[in-house]
Amino acid sequence: xxxxxxxxxxxxxPVFFAISAVVFLIIHLVPGDPIDSLTRIGSTPAQREIIAxxxxxxxxxxxxxxxxxxxxxxxxxxxxxxxxxxxAELIAQNLPYSLALGGCALLFSTxxxxxxxxxxxxxxxxxxxxxxxxGILVGSTLPSFWLGLLLILIFSVQFGWFPVSxxxxxxxxxxxxxxxxxxxxxxxxxxxxxxxxxxxxxxxVLLLHAKGLPALRIQLRHVLRHALMPVVTILGLRIGWxxxxxxxxxxxxxxxGLGMLLIRGLGQHxxxxxxxxxxxxxxxxxxxxxxxxFVQAAMDPRVRxxxx
Amino acid sequence: MALLEVSDLSIDIAGIKPLDGIGFSVDExxxxxxxxxxxxxxxxxxxxxxxLLPLIGGRVExxxxxxxxxxxxxQPEPALRxxxxxxxxxxxxxxxxxxxxxxxxxxxxxxxxxxxxxxxAKAAAARSIALMERLRIPAAATVYHHYPHELSGGMxxxxxxxxxxxADPDLIIADEPTTALDVTIQAQIVQLLMxxxxxxxxxxxxxxxxxxxxxxxxxxxxxxxxxxVAESNGVKEIFAAPRHPYTKALxxxxxxxxxxxxxxxxxxxxxxxxxxxxxxxxxxxxCPDVLKICPEAVPPLEPQPFGGAVACHAxxxxxxxx
Amino acid sequence: MSAEATFTPRRADFRRSVAGKVLSTxxxxxxxxxxxxxxxxxxxxxxxxxxxxxxxxxxxxxxxPSWAHWLGTDEFGRDVLSRIIYGARTSLxxxxxxxxxxxxxxxxxxxxxxxxxxxxxxxxxxxxDLSWSFPExxxxxxxxxxxxxxxxxTMFAIxxxxxxxxxxxxxxxxxxxxxxxxVEATINLGASHAHIVFRHLMPNALAPVIVCGMLAxxxxxxxxxxxxxxxxxAQPPVPSWGAMMSSGSALIFKAPWIIIFPGLVVAISxxxxxxxxxxxxxxxxxxxxxREV
Numbered sequence: 001x002x003x004x005x006x007x008x009x010x011x012x013x014p015v016f017f018a019i020s021a022v023v024f025l026i027i028h029l030v031p032g033d034p035i036d037s038l039t040r041i042g043s044t045p046a047q048r049e050i051i052a053x054x055x056x057x058x059x060x061x062x063x064x065x066x067x068x069x070x071x072x073x074x075x076x077x078x079x080x081x082x083x084x085x086x087x088a089e090l091i092a093q094n095l096p097y098s099l100a101l102g103g104c105a106l107l108f109s110t111x112x113x114x115x116x117x118x119x120x121x122x123x124x125x126x127x128x129x130x131x132x133x134x135g136i137l138v139g140s141t142l143p144s145f146w147l148g149l150l151l152i153l154i155f156s157v158q159f160g161w162f163p164v165s166x167x168x169x170x171x172x173x174x175x176x177x178x179x180x181x182x183x184x185x186x187x188x189x190x191x192x193x194x195x196x197x198x199x200x201x202x203x204x205v206l207l208l209h210a211k212g213l214p215a216l217r218i219q220l221r222h223v224l225r226h227a228l229m230p231v232v233t234i235l236g237l238r239i240g241w242x243x244x245x246x247x248x249x250x251x252x253x254x255x256x257g258l259g260m261l262l263i264r265g266l267g268q269h270x271x272x273x274x275x276x277x278x279x280x281x282x283x284x285x286x287x288x289x290x291x292x293x294f295v296q297a298a299m300d301p302r303v304r305x306x307x308x
Numbered sequence: 309m310a311l312l313e314v315s316d317l318s319i320d321i322a323g324i325k326p327l328d329g330i331g332f333s334v335d336e337x338x339x340x341x342x343x344x345x346x347x348x349x350x351x352x353x354x355x356x357x358x359x360l361l362p363l364i365g366g367r368v369e370x371x372x373x374x375x376x377x378x379x380x381x382x383q384p385e386p387a388l389r390x391x392x393x394x395x396x397x398x399x400x401x402x403x404x405x406x407x408x409x410x411x412x413x414x415x416x417x418x419x420x421x422x423x424x425x426x427x428x429a430k431a432a433a434a435r436s437i438a439l440m441e442r443l444r445i446p447a448a449a450t451v452y453h454h455y456p457h458e459l460s461g462g463m464x465x466x467x468x469x470x471x472x473x474x475a476d477p478d479l480i481i482a483d484e485p486t487t488a489l490d491v492t493i494q495a496q497i498v499q500l501l502m503x504x505x506x507x508x509x510x511x512x513x514x515x516x517x518x519x520x521x522x523x524x525x526x527x528x529x530x531x532x533x534x535x536x537v538a539e540s541n542g543v544k545e546i547f548a549a550p551r552h553p554y555t556k557a558l559x560x561x562x563x564x565x566x567x568x569x570x571x572x573x574x575x576x577x578x579x580x581x582x583x584x585x586x587x588x589x590x591x592x593x594x595c596p597d598v599l600k601i602c603p604e605a606v607p608p609l610e611p612q613p614f615g616g617a618v619a620c621h622a623x624x625x626x627x628x629x630x
Numbered sequence: 631m632s633a634e635a636t637f638t639p640r641r642a643d644f645r646r647s648v649a650g651k652v653l654s655t656x657x658x659x660x661x662x663x664x665x666x667x668x669x670x671x672x673x674x675x676x677x678x679x680x681x682x683x684x685x686x687x688x689x690x691x692x693x694x695p696s697w698a699h700w701l702g703t704d705e706f707g708r709d710v711l712s713r714i715i716y717g718a719r720t721s722l723x724x725x726x727x728x729x730x731x732x733x734x735x736x737x738x739x740x741x742x743x744x745x746x747x748x749x750x751x752x753x754x755x756x757x758x759d760l761s762w763s764f765p766e767x768x769x770x771x772x773x774x775x776x777x778x779x780x781x782x783x784t785m786f787a788i789x790x791x792x793x794x795x796x797x798x799x800x801x802x803x804x805x806x807x808x809x810x811x812x813v814e815a816t817i818n819l820g821a822s823h824a825h826i827v828f829r830h831l832m833p834n835a836l837a838p839v840i841v842c843g844m845l846a847x848x849x850x851x852x853x854x855x856x857x858x859x860x861x862x863x864a865q866p867p868v869p870s871w872g873a874m875m876s877s878g879s880a881l882i883f884k885a886p887w888i889i890i891f892p893g894l895v896v897a898i899s900x901x902x903x904x905x906x907x908x909x910x911x912x913x914x915x916x917x918x919x920x921r922e923v
Contacts, residue, residue: 015760018760022772023772026772026775026776029776030775030776030778137901137904137905138897138901141848141852141897141900141901141904142897143852143855143856143893143896143897143900144856145855145856145859145872145875146855146875146889146893146896146897149875149879149882149889149893150889150890150893152882153882153886153889153890157882157883157886202405203400203401203402203405203406204405204406204407204408204409206360206363206400206406207398207400207406207407207468207471208408209360209363209392210358210360210392210393210397210398210400211392211393211398211419211420211423211471212389212390212391212392212393212394212420212423212424213389213393213419213423214389222408222411225410226408226409226410229410237762240764240765240768241765243765243768244765244766244767244768245765245767247767247768247771248767248856248859248860251859251860252859252879262771263771263860266771266774266775266779266860266862267860267861267862271775274775278768278771278772278775281768282764282768285764285765285768299410300409300410301409301410301455301457302409302455302457305457305458
């Protein structure tokens, strides 16, 4: 297991370089002088020179990249143009909110999604199953921001149960988590259901019956465990989806967080902020995929032997 | 009294009747060969005996399955479950896919003795390893901790056989245990099964389409065609003097030493699909000895003067006409 | 050569029976009818809509649905129904164009990777796998960061976001078809690479990719709406469903219909696309080929 972990981590290194390179290149790909992306409009030539020197804009591109990376490692993510504060500070302030949102949404989707999928599989072809399937269809095709707005309309405006926006209380987490969670739940339920139905037809299940094991135990201990593997795979791959959902939802609910920071930054052309947020989010996606792979390896011995 | 007696067994799966009036019996310490091409209903017979038809949406429509005096078709599910694995064991067809891939093989063998014999973890492990050694699995104690995908096909099949033996069953049903294996391993597995029968006195139903295996291992043979018994007899007798045209054709098809090129035989036509069984005798479209009565009436399974039974109008006609 | 002709397998000449199969299921028929209607409305928008999409009338601003304005008016007094129909134009044209290009490029890449194998295959697969787990919205935002907001970046974003799917699918199709004996036979008859790929492999790989493209269009519509909602998509005065909901969210207390109706149309349209796509998959019997996507 340990060697698998190490091999997997090693694979991450080139990916990180690739992504950080893309993020770094953003200011150079934007039409115009890179210095414009890093300074306020109306700044004096002297101020511009200082910024230019700090980022080493007169050096070759590759060198600039390594300067940038070097600062990154030291925790210097630059200074926000509009807010004039160190970006690292902004990130540190907003990260916990995003983590809370993303984490809760993930838990919600996983737990209720698996539950729904298992129920649908056990009661397959009945109304229960069809109802769940319809719910899955709707849940996975609703645009998340619209769902969010709808939930606000119903539960905040109409019933007044939850705050409309902000993150002042635990209460405020409910609707945002639901917005992301319902979509995620649909995905997990769909995969779980198919996996359960397919697993039940496998040969080894027949033998389990032939050994005289009780049916329920077979379903839960063997079939479910086996069926969960594709679910974990999908979750690992779609962790990014949950993060993407978080970005949208933060915006809709005006919650502080990386997503909010990013969108505001895009609107204000505040490139240091944009770069930092994109980098953080990308790293989160990579980590999420990594964890997904680890869980899968822990569950399936075949994966552990196979990675080259 | 025979350990297992099946008579007039007919099953129904979603309106189709893949088995119609099957009957045979098995004694302790004997190997019964259940022979037929794919689609003849061999595996379904195994499922029926084990009471696992509901898994594929089927049920016994009529007939009786008596195991050690117990009428299995009348037993409730909990009673059947107690028999499965404990007194009637099953060896499935494809060892590559019959083991749970995420569970170590030792634990899978332990499951049987822990469930049926109430052994605790240590005792079960010891028993399993001892059994594995008796089945000549090398380095049994190490293999015990392996996962199925780390073992070869032949090894996996031995594990499956160990699982079957774990609770000391009286009857083993082996569904094409060698089909998915290499030829050399096939011979070993058959040998192993024969030894088990001889040493432990279990009854074995060996389901196969390979007449070579039948010749090697079985005491008695039942030939199935399209869900009905075509012929049954002792193994020596059936090879020396096959009576049903289908049996004759099957035996003719076995490749032999010294055959001239181009003389490999086949049976013209193909096994009818369950949905479109021919009327009367189901073999009649492919039969070289077909008579006028064959498409019209189902030939009854008749006991023959010198042992065995055959279901064939042509044979019956010959017997009465002397 | 006649030998070639006999070896070419099932070509797409069952259009009649496929259409029949799709439309005979209730889901397929209703979804198909809705989509047909939507496309018609989008094409004939200027002639159909009761009001122009930018006709402001501050006297009737933020009014609930009425006989004059079936779906109400927005904060500038513009007719919501008309704007929704024009929004369909934007959404559909942007999504279908971007997806179509993406499908084309994806098929070329996937076919090349699958057919030639080797280094090209490794390179393509690595990039595809990387972008596979990356959320579309983030990719889109990166692109917007570089190119700036607007319809062109939306199309670019959509195209790139879904490229991975089509590449992967085509590659898988080509790989499995490559091994079939009729391909070997054609090679033995001296056919060139291009001939094999275009005349024999592609037509059979086409069906799953086209259906996948259709389903992706649904996702693309959502992506376009999301970007519009952030104000990063189509810029005013071009109407877009996302932007409508964005400006409408300020009035969520007073005039919820401004948000509800555009979103409803998005949701129903995407559901219809999914249902139709499902019916198509069943009719063409390609469920197995779409397994991994």
